[in-house]
Amino acid sequence: MKFELAARCVFVPAMILACAVATFGQVPNRPVITEVFTDPPGDNDGPVGRLGGNAHQEYIEIYLPPSASLSATLNKDALRLTFYEVEGDSTSSGLGLVNYRFDLPTFDLDPSNGITPGAIPRPSTGVVVLGWVDYASTAPVVLAGTSATRVAMINGGITSTGGTYTFIAMNGAQDGGTTNFPVPTAENKIDMPAEAGSGVIQNGSAAYLLVNRDSPSYVMLCDDAHTAECPAGSDPQLANDAVGLNTPASLDGLACNDHGKFLVTDQPYDAPTGDDIDLETVLPLGGAFSLLVPQVPEVDTSATFAGVANGYARRFVDVAKTTETAADDDPVADATTAYRHVRNDGPFFPSPGRAALTTTPPELGVAGSIEQSVQVLADTTGRPGILAANVGGNYPVNLSTAAGASSNSLVATFAAGSSATGVPGQTLGFPTVAVTVAPGATHGAVADATVTVTANNANGGDPPVAAPIQNTTLTATVLKPTAGLTASGLPFQTTVFAAIQGIPASAGLTNEFRATSLGAAVAANLGGAILDTLTNGAVLADSTTNIGNGVLMQTIIRDFPDPAFYIELPGPPGEPSLVQAVLQSAEVQSGASTYDNSFDVGLTVLRAIRFNLPDTFTFGGFFTPTETLQFVDATGRAGRVRSGLSNATTTRTFELAILDTNVKDDNSLETGATDDVGIVVEVETVEAGSPVAPGEFVFLSYTGGLQGADIDGVDVPPGNNIATILFLDLDNLHTVLGIRTLEAIILVDGSGTGELDVAEIFSLNASSQQPSVVAATPNNGASLWRTSLNTVRLSFSQDITTPAAGQVEIRQLLPGGLFGPDLSGGFGMLVQEGVGGSPRVLRIRDTGGGDLVHRNWYAIRNAGTWAGVADFELHYLVQIGDVDGDMEVLDADVDVTNLAIPSLTPSGDDRRNVDGDGAILNADASSTNARIPSLFVPKPSGH
Structure with a gap:
């Protein structure tokens, strides 16, 4: 039978109650189970042999609504209830059978017409607790006290409830009986002496049912070891409503499930699953009781309250479950929103006799x-x-x-x-x-x-x-660890410290990164104390750059490669290659599946990106963020609210900073929750006596954890992050392993689903001060719009001289991270004066040979060919006619050009001069018009 309330409540993910006002204070129209306390501290759940200081032994709590709220189908003057527990452990010989039955005494919910003879009046709170009374000795024969002073094993041991709730002594009919507490009219059966110590309530997987004994569908069942008094046996057949206990007799139910493969969101299971998941055959998909009895996981795996339940409680008596509304029954919703764990160590302690309503005072x-x-x-x-x-x-x-x-x-x-x-x-x-x-x-x-x-x-x-x-x-x-761990937990190599800073999106800022302490430091020190790896630093530190522009950010990030372009890199002689270094890591050897989806089938190549760093010292970084940080713990997690590594400020300095964007193509934000990544560093130089060889790959450990553990996502406070910064404090690489400088950093995808979107990697302690690119016109990732004489100007941190032929390469970007042949022979290189008149600007201009093809991406780069100048690589899309710089060629570009026709004044870099002849004329508009439409072209994979 489905007893419905008028409205439905739900819980939002933050567990803040959200429901119609009308349901607050609206109690259910039938009795409900409000708490089942299964596991008091110690080995024994019953009163015999318990820990002396236990305030409570196991108990069951039920709420009786006022008579005015009771469904007309129930007898308010003589309500007869039975509590069943049904075995759910898939390994039990009694799977699906009754573990015990308690027939509660008759309750009279309406005292206005007198109390029905033999009935118990409803207590003022409506709360009824079924539990143990104590024994006088460890031999469970004699009950403690007299028949009038039995001691209930709740709330520290009581002889009276004070009238606010009713305690029913499940074993109170023994040894002369109990008169200060009522007892069940029947129980089947407490096995003595064993269950006086072990208890009767199932600690593992079981279904708890509260049923109406007066329902025509009620069936009296017995413990499967004591079926003599029950002709109907011990099988309620919860999957079948045609036999056994039928659903019209059901008033309320819940189940607990402690199976390792049970997922609360997957219930009810389509049995058989092949995994023998507890309760899968008792409450199967399509089963009669399966939607009425939500299964609550015994183990909470959340970051905030992980642990094993000692019991289960209804959050609010007067907030309807789906089984109490006109809505479809939903055991997932009921399990995740209507119930919570009870913990011996709190803060939700066992609380017999106190069921919460929304109108209960806060506590x-x-x-x-x-x-x-x-x-x-x-x-x-x-x-x-x-x-x-x-x-x-x-x-x-x-x-x-x-x-x-x-x-x-x-x-x-x-x-x-x-x-x-x-x-x-x-x-x-x-x-x-x-x-x-x-x-x-x-x-x-x-x-x-x-x-x-x-x-x-x-x-x-x-x-x-x-x-x-x-x-x-x-x-x-x-x-203050100095070593990581092997798969067997022994010290290994060393460990580093990683910290994540969330940069929240702000409607009042164009460039949220620039507003951070690192953004300010990059703006002030780029090309000096700070060097960038992808030459995006100047753009990212420009306060006018909109880092919320998905098109812009997607053009500057480095994508992880598709499977056809996974990578493998050789190690130095006698040392593991990149793939071998990952496969031999403690993380993989521990049996973790972290990188399973990051290899090809043959385990020969890897989903990873190598970033060629400005040669960087592993120690002595100058920069310390001023903001709060979320340090990564030994398991790779960060931002846990109860962690002492969270919301931290620090005096530590960092050597590298990885800027990750959460902005997607459509300008929406991802959370970064699945952006799992492992980090390998490629060693450049070492101190004398170091156990590490130059060129060797070192897979990092964090905060003393497993070598090779991944950073488990970058979804950290404050949330709604437009970007995150991952800081690396690498001092232990030098102190412990003698690694002096790094050549490269390699990011290994650790999720198989999401991925880190790296916009830049900043060296905060470069080992040399070679001239490096600090700005580009047009910006890195922008378009080149002319039919000929396209011009790019690179500004450097120090004075430069004109590169020789081939030292600066110009190559088409090809799929898989590959490049086309060098086209730099068709370009002129000229050093010009920068700010202050110093020779710090390199003008690169095509000579009109038509080497750049419309709608193709090209790289301008120094890949070690220009000696004495830091490596750089900038990417440009050729979009002939992209006058307004939006990376596309549309009617609007023609309109902008037409407004300037004719203009014979030398145009310089004016984008309206499409053919590069120095004037803005009809030919420019015609060149643009001939290429309409030309929509945005993504970069080839791997770039």
């Missing part, structure tokens, strides 16, 4: 100290989030912290961080604490401090926050 929950432990990198201040929550109703609260004195200020100090604001009910919140590692603190050193968390109402007039001030202890461990 602070703070996780225990065991959950508040972080690692913080030397030379940084990390700002981890304290694990807390609003565990009450849906009234938002603001959470703040205050930090006490450090247990060891020579290791770290603690201070208040930022608040978590507007935290809704039943939702985690993460106010931060600033943890500063003391100078000289050693790797592995530990300090802690008491942290006080305070919750205040976000909105005036809301009910006061319950338990608004709570303390916990934050423990910080210093990270």
